[in-house]
Amino acid sequence: MKKRGVGLANMWYGIGNTGLPNPASAYIELLDDGTVIVLTGCADIGQGSTTTLAQIAAEEMGVDIEDVRVVSADTGITPDAGATSASRQTYISGNAVKMAAKEAKTILVETAARMLEVDEDSLILEDRKIVVKNDKDKFVKIKECLGKCRAEGKLTLGHGWFNPDVTALNPEDGQGKPYATYAFATQVAEVEVNTETGEVKVLKIFAAHDVGKAINPINVEGQIEGGCMIGVGFALMEQVKVDKGNIKTPNLATYLIPTAMDTPEIYPIIVEDPEVTGPFGAKGVGEPALIPTAAAIVNAIYDAVGVRITDLPVTPEKLLKEIKKERN
Amino acid sequence: MNFEYYNPKSMEELLNVLDNLRNYYFLAGGTDIVVKMKDKIVSPQNIVDLNDVQELKGISSEEDHLNIGPLATHTEIEESDLVKKYAYVLAEAAAQVGSPQIRNIGTVGGNIGNASPAADTVPALLVLDTTVQIESKNHKEEKNLLDIFKGPGKTFLTEGQVITKLKVRSIKEGEGAAFVKMGKRKALAISVINCAVWLRVDKDEIVEVRIAFGSVAPTPIRLLEVEKWLKGQKAEDDVFKQAAQMAQDAIKPIDDIRSTAEYRSTTAASLVYQGLKTALQRAREEVGNE
Amino acid sequence: MNKKLIKFTLNDKEYKVEVEPQVLLVDLIREELGLTGTKVGCGEGECGACTVIMDGKTVNSCMVLAVTVDGKKITTIEGLAKGEELHPLQKSFVEEGAVQCGFCTPGMILSSKALLDENPNPTPEEIKKGLSGNLCRCTGYAKIVKAVEKASKELNK
Amino acid sequence: MSQLKVVGQNVKKKDVKEKVLGTAIFAADIKMDGMLYGKTLRSKVPHGIVKKINVSQALELPGVHAVLTEQDIPGVNKAGIIVKDEPVLVGIGQRIRKIGDPLAIVAAETEEIAEAALDLIEVEVEELPAVFSPLDAMKDDAPKLYEKGNIMAVRRIVKGDVAEAFKNCDVIVEQDYTTSMVEHAYIETEAGVAKMEGDVVNVWVCTQNPHYDRKDVAYNLNIGLNQARIIQTTTGGGFGGKLDVTVHVHVALLAKATKRPVKMVYSRRESISNTVKRHPFIMKYKTGCDKDGKLIAWQTEIIGDTGAYASYGPGTLTRAAVHATGPYEIPNVKVEAYTVYTNNPQAGAMRGFGVPQVAFAHESQMNLLAEKLGISPLEIRMKNAFIPGSITATGSKLEHSVGLKSTMESAKQAAEKVLGDKF
Known part of the structure; x- marks a missing residue:
């Protein structure tokens, strides 16, 4: 017989290393033609940090995304941005890039203010222009302004670094401020359990994540969907089997991860509760995406068949045994 | 990997090559042998590539059976109109093998030759009472498929012999069949246990039945005792449940990396029950409705 | 070693090469011919990163001996775009966010292409089945399935 | 604030075109003139002392350019993210702590020759009793992997x-x-691939942290940090597993020794067998609330098997401890988290970093409590959820951006739209 159930789980996740300094830095250069180079140590491993950082730079500099080139993760060229881990790069490197951009544009704004004969405070950068906030017809193109800067012998460079505001944890009682900000999430899973075989099929996952601000919504969704599937694997099938220190599952035929056919329908939901210290309000999403998934699935299995598994993964063998016990 | 490579272009050439060669492995789809060579599980001196021997290919029908070339790929079987009509249980099993890429080159003959206890197509072939034609240079014989498996990875075929044809009994009116598989995930999964069922009914009576299992013994097996008991019984739920229990008692599976003996025993009953039910339902439909 | 001369078509170009019989198709493509878009993720036919299309069907090139492709037609990821213009599948993978690390991407796109060539209007379930031999650890597959749906619409226009 | 123009947009990934074209260069795709191929000889025993490593036969094999052992490391012979407890190569007289510990590295003209050379290296190891369960490893009479004992770190949180x-x-x-x-x-x-350029060693490698890798390469080669250049290649996923050094120092040592570019690519089996894993956790939870479902007391003990080397172990267990209570405000909390060495494969960072494990436990606890109270799983969570102003177990005050109630509401609404009323 097939029985369905629904389960819910929450999570929280501190962004950045726990109670440790973990700074990141970045350089920015605004070139003569109005294009931008960002130098950052931040390693993009597919999650899309290069793109996110480019968006932050473009927004801050008032240029188009196409105008920004990010050179990343080369210790011969780029400054240290720390690890791509702890869901920290959007928040920490994002802030570093934003600060670098801010510094690079100060010369520009100062020059433009003189060109337009207005206060520096009245200017904003957008659409490759330096614009008077309350009178958008009044502007100077960034490229023209750069010409003026160069004529005056001024370069437009910026450096930024950011270290989250944390304190070390007291070794005795663990008290302290381990993170500057936290991501939060709730996931709901619907499962179908075959009570004759113990097989679990995850049908749907509703994954709501508070990311502060989604710099790139489609990439945030991608993180959520991918995370959920690592969570499904963690919940139902993944297990490195070790016998006396020897791994018995050394290939992808014995260590199984979910295939396309194992995927449920995933509904990523972006919640934006802005983080005031984050770049444009952003926090992080990489790791949070998978954290509540297994718990939601286990709770859904309980809802379906009244059996609570406390040892992951929930293999059909394990579940069927418990279902039978429950029956007797 | 270090071997001599032979690719005969005809059956005659193939049989000549085999007649003179020792310590060789066949190359059909290669999905098994190439990996085994890479991992140094086997190190053959010679590889005989069968892919250019046209006589080993193709699917055709005769009055009461299909002739399937051992080099037919799982995809060809899955998509063949003849198989879908007269041996649909085999098409279902072939569709469950590995992944599209593996089905595209992996062959039914290879699936037999590897003698994997977990092969998906074999139980389906067994319940369709498949006969294999085996040839060597001066000899040709036919054997029931069940009689060629010796143990895990081993067949009774000797050097010089090659499977040249599968004769697969067609499913006729009043007959139905089903294939059920348990894997650890929905694709790219080697069977934890698989089961094929075929039966013929006359009104409410089971006239004939065949049940085969994979992954519960050193070779794919038939449940001859259970089949015997079922013969003449009424085709109804209670009987199927009893048969399922008998099947569970009849098999002696083991623990391995994929699952436990206990789990295989328990689910065997469920598979047989499910298989019988589905097969019956299909027997009562018209042939070719699948 | 007894090298064998093989002739085959790769991305619409004729090739004649001498190969030792133990050379794998993936090594021929990557090492000898320098087309590194075809990836090796497991070497055992489990991940699909090395997928190429051979005579219209996808195969894991890590399990195919190069010597056996004599007379066959092979397509790798490098054979899809026409100059600067991306294939509709490549375009939809870009637009739908179906690419993260990119390592499975060439194989995914080729499996998608073979699927759409045979079945121009697949359902999401058929797409999942068509891609079931290609593992992806980053995306959770959702956006990949969407990208294939989108390309199918584009190709049917 | 003016309206955002680029932030918040579905901008196409900067590196995506190369990836769909197949032209993105991953480390294994790199080919250089004169490039050699590296392979690693690894321990087959989980615990022991190396007595002998004889490489002379391997060196004589035609096509072999270098066979290096611990004696050939000019620097510290140490790696490790948080604690430098991991040998780059285990030398004679030194301790093997897991199956797969590297003993020698080879550079040769082809991968096949390099592999053949590995077979020619003679190794003798005196086996030691090993321990594979963290619970056993914590006992006084357990075989010790390190002089100071097997408990690597303990993290306590008390409120x-x-x-x-x-x-x-x-x-x-x-x-x-x-x-x-x-x-x-x-x-x-x-x-990864390493190549000397003057006195600088360049390492092209898939990694999550090039600046960290630089330290391990420089300190082991005994060169300045400015002489080790790590260039991240397009990286095919990491999830925490590409934070530790793997091929990095080995290719750099081989490139320096041979004065030729050297490439190493792990096979899938080598990768799974020898690189870090997610920590398996053993957790004890005790959770109490009042009759209204308000959490009052929370106690958790966590034991994490970090295997033979620390990697990110203490960081993982610290994070697990901090997150052990879930996103709920509780006045009384006690958490103890142990990072324990065993002769198992080493565990390190993996996406979630100890939190997926504790989330499984704390979210099961919440449901168990709700059931006993006869209230819904959602209700008990709503009652205890962090809100702005909440104080965590480590005593920090959450000031802003605490969207937990919103995520609960949003998930509930989305699920109800599809599934109907389930809460």
């Missing part, structure tokens, strides 16, 4: 008085939980 508080609870649930060891299974295995 209020749990012992006293449990007396006042109306409902208490106690339950143990365990989780499995998990593999990252990125589709790209570890790979």
Whole structure:
């Protein structure tokens, strides 16, 4: 017989290393033609940090995304941005890039203010222009302004670094401020359990994540969907089997991860509760995406068949045994 | 990997090559042998590539059976109109093998030759009472498929012999069949246990039945005792449940990396029950409705 | 070693090469011919990163001996775009966010292409089945399935 | 604030075109003139002392350009993210702590020759008793992997008085939980190429942290940090598994020794067998609340098997401890988290970093409590959820951006739209 159930789980996740300094830095250069180079140590491993950082730079500099080139993760060229881990790069490197951009544009704004004969405070950068906030017809193109800067012998460079505001944890009682900000999430899973075989099929996952601000919504969704599937694997099938220190599952035929056919329908939901210290309000999403998934699935299995598994993964063998016990 | 490579272009050439060669492995789809060579599980001196021997290919029908070339790929079987009509249980099993890429080159003959206890197509072939034609240079014989498996990875075929044809009994009116598989995930999964069922009914009576299992013994097996008991019984739920229990008692599976003996025993009953039910339902439909 | 001369078509170009019989198709493509878009993720036919299309069907090139492709037609990821213009599948993978690390991407796109060539209007379930031999650890597959749906619409226009 | 123009947009990934064209260069795709191929000889025993390593036969094999052992390392012969406890190569007289510990590295003209050379290296190891369960490893009489013992680190978090508080609870649930060891299974295995340029060693490698790798390469080669250049290649997934050094120092040593570019690509088996994993956890949970479902006391003990070397172990267990209570405000909390060495494969960082394990436990506890109270799982969470102003177990005040109630509402609404009323 097939029985369905629904389960819910929450999570929280501190962004950045726990109670440790973990700074990141970045350089920015605004070139003569109005294009931008960002130098950052931040390693993009597919999650899309290069793109996110480019968006932050473009927004801050008032240029188009196409105008920004990010050179990343080369210790011969780029400054240290720390690890791509702890869901920290959007928040920490994002802030570093934003600060670098801010510094690079100060010369520009100062020059433009003189060109337009207005206060520096009245200017904003957008659409490759330096614009008077309350009178958008009044502007100077960034490229023209750069010409003026160069004529005056001024370069437009910026450096930024950011270290989250944390304190070390007291070794005795663990008290302290381990993170500057936290991501939060709730996931709901619907499962179908075959009570004759113990097989679990995850049908749907509703994954709501508070990311502060989604710099790139489609990439945030991608993180959520991918995370959920690592969570499904963690919940139902993944297990490195070790016998006396020897791994018995050394290939992808014995260590199984979910295939396309194992995927449920995933509904990523972006919640934006802005983080005031984050770049444009952003926090992080990489790791949070998978954290509540297994718990939601286990709770859904309980809802379906009244059996609570406390040892992951929930293999059909394990579940069927418990279902039978429950029956007797 | 270090071997001599032979690719005969005809059956005659193939049989000549085999007649003179020792310590060789066949190359059909290669999905098994190439990996085994890479991992140094086997190190053959010679590889005989069968892919250019046209006589080993193709699917055709005769009055009461299909002739399937051992080099037919799982995809060809899955998509063949003849198989879908007269041996649909085999098409279902072939569709469950590995992944599209593996089905595209992996062959039914290879699936037999590897003698994997977990092969998906074999139980389906067994319940369709498949006969294999085996040839060597001066000899040709036919054997029931069940009689060629010796143990895990081993067949009774000797050097010089090659499977040249599968004769697969067609499913006729009043007959139905089903294939059920348990894997650890929905694709790219080697069977934890698989089961094929075929039966013929006359009104409410089971006239004939065949049940085969994979992954519960050193070779794919038939449940001859259970089949015997079922013969003449009424085709109804209670009987199927009893048969399922008998099947569970009849098999002696083991623990391995994929699952436990206990789990295989328990689910065997469920598979047989499910298989019988589905097969019956299909027997009562018209042939070719699948 | 007894090298064998093989002739085959790769991305619409004729090739004649001498190969030792133990050379794998993936090594021929990557090492000898320098087309590194075809990836090796497991070497055992489990991940699909090395997928190429051979005579219209996808195969894991890590399990195919190069010597056996004599007379066959092979397509790798490098054979899809026409100059600067991306294939509709490549375009939809870009637009739908179906690419993260990119390592499975060439194989995914080729499996998608073979699927759409045979079945121009697949359902999401058929797409999942068509891609079931290609593992992806980053995306959770959702956006990949969407990208294939989108390309199918584009190709049917 | 003016309207955002680029932030918040579905901008196409900067590197995506190369990836769909197949022209993105991953480390394994790199080919250089004169490039050699590296392979690693590894321990087959989980615990022992190396007595002998004889490389002379391997060196004589035609096509072999270098066979290096611990004696050939000019620098510290140490790696490790948090604690430098991991040998780059285990030398004679030194200790093997897991199956797969590297003993020698070879550079040769082809991968096949390099592999053949590995077979020619003679190794003798005196085996030592080994320990594979963290619970056993914590016992006084367990075989010790390190002089200071097998308990690598203990993290304690104490808020209020749990012992006293449990007396006042109306409902208490106690339950143990365990989780499995998990593999990252990125589709790209570890790979890198090193090449000397003047006195600088360049290493092209898939990595999550080039600046960290630089230190391990420089300190082991005994060169300045400015002489080690790490260039991240397009990286085929990481999930925490590409934070530790794998091929990095080995290719750099071989490139320096041979004065030729050297490439190493791990096979899938080598990758799964030898790189870090998600920590398997053993967790004890005791949770109590009042009759309204308000959490009063929370006690958790976590034991994480970090295997032979620390990697990110202490960081993982610290994070797990901090997150052990879930996103709920509780006046009385006691958490103890142990990072324990065993002769198992080493565990390190993996996406979630100890939190997926504790989330499984704390979210099971919440449901158990709700059931005992006869309220819904959502209700008990709503009652205890962090809000702005909440104080965590480490005593920090959450000031802003605490969207938990919103995520609960949003998930509920989305699920109800599809599934109907389930809450």
